[in-house]
Amino acid sequence: MAEKLAPEKRHSFLHAGQKVFEWDQTLEEVNIYITLPENVPKKLFYCNVLPNHLEVGIKGNPPYLNHDLAGPVKIDCSFWTLEDGIMHVTLQKREKGKTWPSPILGQGQLDPYSADLEQKRLMLQRFQEENPGFDFSQAQFTGGCPDPRTFMGGIRSE
Known part of the structure; x- marks a missing residue:
């Protein structure tokens, strides 16, 4: 079930037309993938996380x-590993969700459409975590998506 709500693809951070790294996120983590020379x-190679x-x-x-x-x-x-020519940096969010x-x-931010999709995916992850046994993988939001950190209400059926 959780794998259905995992990031579908990595986002690319580009600078001057070249890929600097790829990244994705979950409710709790941001993952950065850097292709090494x-x-x-x-x-x-080193990585210092502050x-x-x-x-x-x-x-x-x-x-x-x-x-x-x-x-x-x-x-x-938070930690980092090297595997198959990729540095994988896992950053544990202090603010879950x-x-x-x-x-x-302030750099390489998602466009508004992608940011909305990302927020909706994280909201579905939050629903799944708070309601084990229910499948929210096909759920869809109509209208604006609430902040995944602060949503405290239940899910209603119409």
Whole structure:
């Protein structure tokens, strides 16, 4: 059931027409995927996650990413791994359910349509989490979507 409400695709963060990274999110996490250069030894890559900032790079060089995050994270629950030429950074949201328009504050934000779809998907995840045993994967919203963090009402049938 939960896999039906998982991110359907990754969003791309582009700068000057080139992909910097891909990302997706759940109620609790923002995941960043960075394709690594093949000719650099893996032990030279680093990632530093701070409560409101992310730094990624190759030791001895200026950071590849050195930006404030779109929201605060729990650093003790955030981590990074290297696998198959991809750095995967998992950022644990401090505000569960908050929809991030982009991992990087003020850059590469989702267009309004994609942001609305993302918020609706997270709202459905929240419904699913709060009502185990019910299948919300085919549910649809009509009108505006409430904030997934603050929705406290039940679901009504019409």
